[in-house]
Amino acid sequence: MVLGLSIETFTIIHVIITLLGIATGLIAFIAAARGVWLQRWHDGFLLTTILTSVTGFLFPFKGVTPAIVVGILSMVILIVACVMLYQLKLKGWARLVYMVTGMIALYFNLLVLVIQSFQKIPFLNAFAPAGNEPPFIVVQGVVLLGSIVLGFLASRRHAIRV
Numbered sequence: 001m002v003l004g005l006s007i008e009t010f011t012i013i014h015v016i017i018t019l020l021g022i023a024t025g026l027i028a029f030i031a032a033a034r035g036v037w038l039q040r041w042h043d044g045f046l047l048t049t050i051l052t053s054v055t056g057f058l059f060p061f062k063g064v065t066p067a068i069v070v071g072i073l074s075m076v077i078l079i080v081a082c083v084m085l086y087q088l089k090l091k092g093w094a095r096l097v098y099m100v101t102g103m104i105a106l107y108f109n110l111l112v113l114v115i116q117s118f119q120k121i122p123f124l125n126a127f128a129p130a131g132n133e134p135p136f137i138v139v140q141g142v143v144l145l146g147s148i149v150l151g152f153l154a155s156r157r158h159a160i161r162v
Helices: 007-033 039-057 066-087 093-120 134-155
Strands: none
Touching: 007 039, 007 093, 007 134, 039 066, 039 093, 066 093, 093 134
């Protein structure tokens, strides 16, 4: 049990929060890459992505796992992103730092989504049961490249009108 919920129920809540974080992040950063600033979408992205990490830490685990390491890195990056957005108000170099840290946090969520999808969805698992086969590597490469391109476009100096 986690927070009085069964592991299954808590997992569903965690997955919903994570999917909301991915969706809001994609909307926010695609808009930024197009030169449009959607403050509420960035707020929602940061909130749900922070909640993703926090709820991830509540799962019962033994020792340090790759998921825990990603969660810790994500929290550090999200703290920096929040400082850039809310304290420094994206002024000067804070805009670039926010875009980079925000995209890294979004990429971490996408990375975990791909890993979990290949592990839990039978159709995908059939293509990469060990998680190191070419289909898995290709999908991870596409996600990484897409994240880099989106981050670059969103980070361009004149890409956003706040």
